[in-house]
Amino acid sequence: MLSLRIAARFLRSSPAQSALIMAGIAVGIATQVFVGSLIVSLQAGLVDQTIGSAPQVTISAAEEGDPVTFTEAIRELIAAEPRVEPGAVAAVRDASALYSDGEDSAPLSLKGGELGGLDAIYDLSGRTVAGTPRLGDGDIVLGVDFAEKYGLVPGDAVPLTFAGNRTARPTLTAVVDLGAAAANERQAFVSAGLPRSLTGWRADEFSAIEIQMRDPFSSAEVAAEWRTAIRSVTVTEWQAANADLLTALQSQSASSYMIQAFVLVAVALGIASTLAISAVQKTRQIGILKAMGLSDARAGRIFLWQALLLGSGGTLGGLALGFALIWSFSFVPLDFAIRPEPGFIALSAAVGIGVALGSSIIPTRSTSRLDPIEVIQSG
Amino acid sequence: MAEPTPAAPPLLVADALEKVYGSGDAATHALRGVTFEFAEGEFASIIGQSGSGKSTLLNLLGLLDTPSGGHVRYRGTDTGSLGKPERAALRNSLIGFVFQFHYLLPEFSVFENVAMPALISGALPAEDIRGRAVETLGLLGLEGLEEKNANALSGGQKQRVAIARALMNRPALLLADEPTGNLDTANTDLVYDLFREVSKETGTAFLIVTHDRSVAQRTDRVLEVRDGELVADERNRYLG
Numbered sequence: 001m002l003s004l005r006i007a008a009r010f011l012r013s014s015p016a017q018s019a020l021i022m023a024g025i026a027v028g029i030a031t032q033v034f035v036g037s038l039i040v041s042l043q044a045g046l047v048d049q050t051i052g053s054a055p056q057v058t059i060s061a062a063e064e065g066d067p068v069t070f071t072e073a074i075r076e077l078i079a080a081e082p083r084v085e086p087g088a089v090a091a092v093r094d095a096s097a098l099y100s101d102g103e104d105s106a107p108l109s110l111k112g113g114e115l116g117g118l119d120a121i122y123d124l125s126g127r128t129v130a131g132t133p134r135l136g137d138g139d140i141v142l143g144v145d146f147a148e149k150y151g152l153v154p155g156d157a158v159p160l161t162f163a164g165n166r167t168a169r170p171t172l173t174a175v176v177d178l179g180a181a182a183a184n185e186r187q188a189f190v191s192a193g194l195p196r197s198l199t200g201w202r203a204d205e206f207s208a209i210e211i212q213m214r215d216p217f218s219s220a221e222v223a224a225e226w227r228t229a230i231r232s233v234t235v236t237e238w239q240a241a242n243a244d245l246l247t248a249l250q251s252q253s254a255s256s257y258m259i260q261a262f263v264l265v266a267v268a269l270g271i272a273s274t275l276a277i278s279a280v281q282k283t284r285q286i287g288i289l290k291a292m293g294l295s296d297a298r299a300g301r302i303f304l305w306q307a308l309l310l311g312s313g314g315t316l317g318g319l320a321l322g323f324a325l326i327w328s329f330s331f332v333p334l335d336f337a338i339r340p341e342p343g344f345i346a347l348s349a350a351v352g353i354g355v356a357l358g359s360s361i362i363p364t365r366s367t368s369r370l371d372p373i374e375v376i377q378s379g
Numbered sequence: 380m381a382e383p384t385p386a387a388p389p390l391l392v393a394d395a396l397e398k399v400y401g402s403g404d405a406a407t408h409a410l411r412g413v414t415f416e417f418a419e420g421e422f423a424s425i426i427g428q429s430g431s432g433k434s435t436l437l438n439l440l441g442l443l444d445t446p447s448g449g450h451v452r453y454r455g456t457d458t459g460s461l462g463k464p465e466r467a468a469l470r471n472s473l474i475g476f477v478f479q480f481h482y483l484l485p486e487f488s489v490f491e492n493v494a495m496p497a498l499i500s501g502a503l504p505a506e507d508i509r510g511r512a513v514e515t516l517g518l519l520g521l522e523g524l525e526e527k528n529a530n531a532l533s534g535g536q537k538q539r540v541a542i543a544r545a546l547m548n549r550p551a552l553l554l555a556d557e558p559t560g561n562l563d564t565a566n567t568d569l570v571y572d573l574f575r576e577v578s579k580e581t582g583t584a585f586l587i588v589t590h591d592r593s594v595a596q597r598t599d600r601v602l603e604v605r606d607g608e609l610v611a612d613e614r615n616r617y618l619g
């Protein structure tokens with residue numbers, strides 16, 4: 001531990017130099033932590049906005065327009081799949097309707113199903129702006145833009161006309177903000193019974209079975225497995241339909257890796273040059289220590305320890321600074337929250353210390369090679 | 380200290396030492412066939428003009444440099460056959476150095492500087508290191524300065540701290556290369572008196588390089604080097 005003791009003393013003997021390089025490492029690591037967490041959270045936010053409140057896997061009939069039969073086999077397949085978000089399964093029947101209040105009329109897309117499954121997928125309760133969502137027979141939930149446009153409030157009757165001049169007057173139970181103008185203007189939720197009364201489908205026949213995953217990115221794998229398990233249906237998933245978004249996410253990640261790699265290179269160069277300067281500054285001391293019998297290996301380790309001390313000190317400071325940055329951004333109004341990513345932070349810390357150790361290779365070598373006679377003879 | 384038995388090999392043997400610096404036209408033949416024996420506890424000096432090869436000889440004897448030819452033996456062991464770590468260990472345990480420059484470590488206190496050879500060897504427990512360092516500083520009249528920074532001392536004090544450091548591991552041999560070259564006469568006299576006293580008290584052998592004949596006359600044996608050759612090896616008879 002003599003090498004460590006000497007290393008610590010050397011660092012303390014030039015406090016400004018040590019503090020500067022630690023600050024440099026700290027800024028680098030803080031950038032790593034912040035940029036890394038920012039990108040991960042930003043992407044999670046984007047994905048959540050895009051498909052967080054929508055089905056991620058949909059099972060429908062092989063022929064478009066035909067009903068899919070919700071068989072016991074399909075039910076068990078879904079129930080046995082641990083990657084499915086518990087409860088986020090909805091068998092739905094779709095229908096088109098025309099709203100008319102005597103003067104104006106407007107088209108509506110009805111999605112009929114059980115409140116439990118629809119709520120889990122579309123987050124109806126979380127998005128309610130008026131009323132309390134219920135989807136019994138004779139109930140309807142409307143998008144906020146549509147409700148505002150026609151002055152509808154919970155409790156109002158909503159007169160609907162269907163193909164074949166059939167009509168219904170469900171009662172508005174809740175108004176929801178679905179997060180997108182198109183949905184808020186057209187989408188409505190009703191009981192599964194209303195569309196069925198129009199189509200005459202059997203009780204186990206639906207337009208589609210909609211499902212959400214715990215991890216949205218598992219949808220492709222799960223869909224592929226289900227396609228081989230049940231051949232008579234069509235299984236679609238969100239990633240296939242959103243290739244552009246995925247490409248954008250990937251190139252965003254790639255550019256953030258680039259930034260992070262360059263930051264690490266800058267940190268490495270900073271530590272390496274500081275240690276190299278320090279090794280030159282301490283040549284005389286190293287020479288005399290060796291004349292007193294300090295072995296080459298222990299002399300070399302002085303700079304390894306210096307690197308480790310600088311690296312871990314700077315990394316600790318950098319983690320603190322990174323968390324402070326993330327925390328300060330919680331006061332900035334953004335449509336996503338930056339969450340510290342533990343795995344990424346551990347990686348940044350390991351990389352910070354690893355880079356410090358790597359940068360000590362040259363001074364460690366030159367120090368262990370130094371011959372004490374060079375120092376003694378030069379006076 | 381026990382007298383070495385007649386059969387025991389001498390502390391140090393210089394056997395036909397050669398040293399050539401550089402090669403070809405630029406080569407300097409700094410030492411030529413230097414041979415002598417040195418017993419435990421001797422108090423001797425090496426004298427010669429500037430450039431005669433005194434420092435070269437001392438560096439070879441101190442295992443800081445390797446000879447171009449010949450052998451350095453310590454208590455019968457040929458150091459030429461030792462690896463670098465073993466030579467370093469031998470320097471640490473057997474030899475103390477004092478140079479013209481004090482070479483103290485400015486980052487450390489007086490105590491830490493003096494203790495450094497013991498910290499390097501790791502043979503002494505921490506409490507004993509403290510005691511030994513204080514005792515050694517006392518030997519050189521430096522008691523009370525332990526916690527001062529090495530930089531805060533006067534030139535004469537610094538050189539005495541360097542001597543204390545050289546004696547810390549109680550070496551069998553102290554090698555000094557013009558140790559008073561940077562000191563005034565008063566401090567020079569003090570240092571040589573201390574050398575003599577320490578030699579008596581600890582049994583450490585001293586080999587002191589100087590170009591000052593009056594200083595050499597105060598040692599028991601004078602080795603004279605001229606142009607890289609050992610030209611005289613005389614015992615002083617003043618002790619009668």
Ligand SMILES: Nc1ncnc2c1ncn2[C@@H]1O[C@H](COP(=O)(O)OP(=O)(O)O)[C@@H](O)[C@H]1O
Nearest residue numbers: 400401407409428429430431432433434435436
């Ligand atoms: N590292 C070296 N490279 C080349 N020549 C050297 C070196 N060290 C010493 N010399 C030469 O060797 C000779 C002896 O030098 P040195 O041992 O330092 O003498 P002294 O200590 O008696 O003054 C001198 O001619 C000197 O110039």
Ligand SMILES: [Mg+2]
Nearest residue numbers: 433434435556
């Ligand atoms: Mg000299």
